[in-house]
Amino acid sequence: MSSRISIARPQTNSFNVDPHGLSNSRQSAGYRAANPDDPLEKIRAFSKTVEDNIEIYSQPLKPHLPAIGRFLIVVTFLEDALRIVTQWGDQIWYLQQHRHFPWGISHIFLIINVLTMLAGSSAVILKRYTEYAVGGLLAVVIIQGFGYGLIFDLNFFLRNLSVIGGLFMVFSDSMVSRKTLFAGLPTISETDRKKYFLLAGRVLLIFLFLGFILQGEWNIVRVLVSIVGLAACVMVAVGFKAKWSAAFLVIVLSIFNVFANNWWAVHSAHPTRDFLKYDFFQTLSIVGGLILLVNMGPGGLSVDEKKKTY
Template identity: 40%
Template sequence: VLHNGLIMQFLRVTKQYLPHLARLCLISTFLEDGIRMWFQWYEQRDYIEATWNCGYFLATCFVLLNLLGQLGGCVLILSRNFVQYACFGLFGIIALQVICSSEIYVLNLALGGGLLLLLAESRSEGKSMFAGVPSMGESSPKQYMQLGGRVLLVLMFMTLLHFDTSFFSILQNMVGTALIILVAVGFKTKLAALTLVVWLFAINVYFNAFWTVPAYKPMHDFLKYDFFQTMSVIGGLLLVVALGPGGVSMDEKKKEW
């Protein structure tokens, strides 16, 4: 009862800006990637041309599509304009990157989970994206999107696990995995998600402090990638805190019992 009261108090205080913060964190991976493409235009184009041997024109088109798609989608989501179209555009960017870089397939699939949560948040109950689909009572498409988003958040979280034998890494993995499973099944969802947000943010700032490493060192880019990847997970979890678990969850089923 005490922790439920604390969560409700937290939500009352933060309800004005929590969804905005969640969206910013969630799309930070796309934002960082788009900005990096802007500043490393020639390097990105030459890399694509050399890797795929596709010629100057196609390489330029690929980088331009990625840059405009990611930055444009981020601007629309943050300004709350055409959010559903922006999400579908970013889904397209994810698909494009999966085709071109299969080694980051799991991360891209997990980022799709965050976009699903964004779609669920933006979707008005009165204006269904699924016009013509028969009503399923309480189990609306929005609730299934929330379930899918939560499950894919687990995939996103798995990309953050550190597989080494140090005590802190083992502890970090065990605590984080237990909390993310609670989020996935929708049990004590808001408390588990908020605890995980605080836990991940502290670890992220401490271990992925890319700003302390000179930009010319490879470790700078590696830490920056990890930092924004973790921020996207945090954004997804903050959306879960703001939205709740949805109808397809243990928290909701308990109310029926």
Template identity: 40%
Template sequence: MALNLGKAEDVVDEVLRKGKRILPHITRVCLISTFLEDGIRMWVQWSEQREYMDISWGCGWFLATMFVLINFVGQLGGCTMVLLRKHVPIACGILFFIVCLQTVAYSILWDLQFLFRNLALVGALLLVLAESREDEGRGLFAGLPSVGENKPKNYLQLAGRILVVFMFATLLRLEISFMQILQNIVGSVLMVLVTIGYKTKLSASILVVWLLVLNFWMNAWWTIPAYKPMRDFLKYDFFQTLSVIGGLLMVVTQGPGGVSMDEHKKKW
């Protein structure tokens, strides 16, 4: 068993080595995909979104328009900064504000499934923020030896790992079937491993593959006719899940950070 795990970890390391140039870009595109899609949707469905907010909250034309405008500009602007790696902490702050704003505006706070998914999005943003701290450190102290652990970065990675796995809590079902029970057990084990940072790259890689397959299977929005409302729901779920996949890919490429069992094992 240990030998098989070792071989699997070697495969992950080989994939990371060969994809070291392209994987960071794929990771970032996945991470911002839900914000990018939602920002574009705000523009394409400008009138519908404004009308929905006005009817839901009775806030009037002006405030409803401001809500749509903030979501449109904030999400596309934040995505651009993340992709260009410019002012990433500010970009993460903007996107975090958008997540909080939508959580309240769409009453997600009272829907556990959507709330857990939004928490997973926050976790992905924290991982982007952690990576930006590493980039800043390299820029400021390039060529100098490390003078100690980057504790803020380590804690950001820990919080990001914990929140990202909330996505998988939405996949657990209380159904009496072999496949569902197996999915619950395997998913729960992998969630715990990623959370505590043990065999992290391997566990996160398995979750990436698993979530990717489920996403294309369960959220195939392109198979639904454009006039059906279900298309928008599936499309939203698809890109939100893709962002969490990006967060997990960042765990794979960046590692679990200092606050993890993998890191402590190196000191034993």
């Protein structure tokens, strides 16, 4: 009996339950655990926490974000149409005296602008005929730039690039498949078109903040906001942590808009009131575009999407 036990023992000890080393009982030689004290690891953990909080606290608003974004994007056109109607005489006088519009042409110019802005804005809000609505509003931006002689004004140019970016975001949000394609011709798929419009919208949206950096008096707060805001703009443009950076810009621009463009605190007869009001509603339009970006994400042509692939 004892001899059997002594013979059996070596066989038992030499038995290997995992001869090929496939179990997870031991750590791989190439694996290295994350160091919680690593600064980069802390930044990753912080950004993940911020993203999770944005996701959690935006849940009640999420079903309404597309409607809020679309409304804010076109609010500048609605305000502009209302301003033209309520200041009709002043608008006619300016176009005829300063822009040398012939009598009658100035009236037609304003009527076309008002009707296009009202019809296009209503269609965007209702998500009906979005392609035509966006095309009409884009035409208004260009026509007004030449008509009022503001096309070479840098601030006007940067702001309207951002408004155009917001319109591209609207178009991407409302994009649907179309069947009216010509047989035999090469076409771009709906998914690809949406990716390109999202990319263009992201890039154009940040020009408003660039205009903010270029104008105004400099102080410590402005320098800090400009540096952080510029970093967020770059992140939006390349699509890196795009939802987080877009949400940050929504907050910053909203606070800036209330304090810097407080047109309601200026007397109605003051000449700067209309300029502040114009800037206020244009900034709201860009905020609307950023809200759509938070809702939709950056699209396929972005660092965030490439990270998912690789």
